[in-house]
Amino acid sequence: MIPTGLTSPVIARTAPADAARAVREPALICAVSQFLFEEAALLDEWRLDAWLSLFHPDAVYLVPTPEDLGGDPATTLHLVHDTVPTLAGRVERLKSKHAHAESPRSRTRRHIGNVRVWQRLDGLDVRSVFQVVRVRGGVVDRYAGVYEHTLVPRSGTEPDWLIMRRRAVLDHSIESAGGQLSVLL
Template identity: 35%
Template sequence: MTDPRDFAAQEAALLDERRFDDWLALFAEDGHYWVPLLGAAQADPFSHNSLAYEDRLLLQLRVERLKNPRAHSQHPASHSQHVLQPSRIEREDGDEAWLRTPFLYVEARGEGQILLSGTARHHLVRTPEGWRIREKRVDLLNAPRALPAIQLFI
């Protein structure tokens, strides 16, 4: 994949197919997954709490938990569906690209289903293996409100 605009759709497909190890491999060694508590209004992950701010180690632990047959929160297993608008490149600088992708996210488990909307912002770096995530920021439209438990990755 040479066009970074294709990245978000391919990443979402991995999550929707529950291919969490392949998804994790998309992160650079210094990559982070961030879901700000205040959504787009939050400037950084350090001056205010976040719903999630995870480096590769924490992401690996979450992936291992999701795959563990004893993870009671995954009986029955959760499934997701990402519906994405086309990604837009906000900035490119050499081997880096910044994407903006509005989305709808559905997560279903048993009889329950949640719907979230927002914008995913990817800071990507080009490596010999292809594009990798330096930071994935998920700005939820309704982030400041009470949210249901989100079991998977948005």
């Protein structure tokens, strides 16, 4: 909850639904944090197929424009609005020789912190802050923002969750980070 008089456009627009309750159990917060760290490692290590396997078949991956953070992806412009099939196509293109913006591929390092978790009847809402550092051709680009994950239980296998919704909310324009977004945030 943001005290009266203090506002944050990202937090104010991304607060979990009223049906969610904040998780206070350190073991669950730690397990969710480890899930996010592993997801980041898969992306940094370019293990894109393993990363894609973390998604529920009905999942959505969103990157809204920083100018319109509260918009519905069905009616407002997003930098990325992928379902699992379109995300799988994006992964295949990134792995191919035809992805000129990523051939040779960028080196990235993701830093994740301030992990907060809310329990819902059907899963977890997770908010964390991120910084992605991208190095390619001697140029360093930085992307910073907030990750919003909705995780649903996966039965009987590790990890314990699947990503139902993943939203990367940038704190700045793409132009301020080199003008292109060719990596998965």
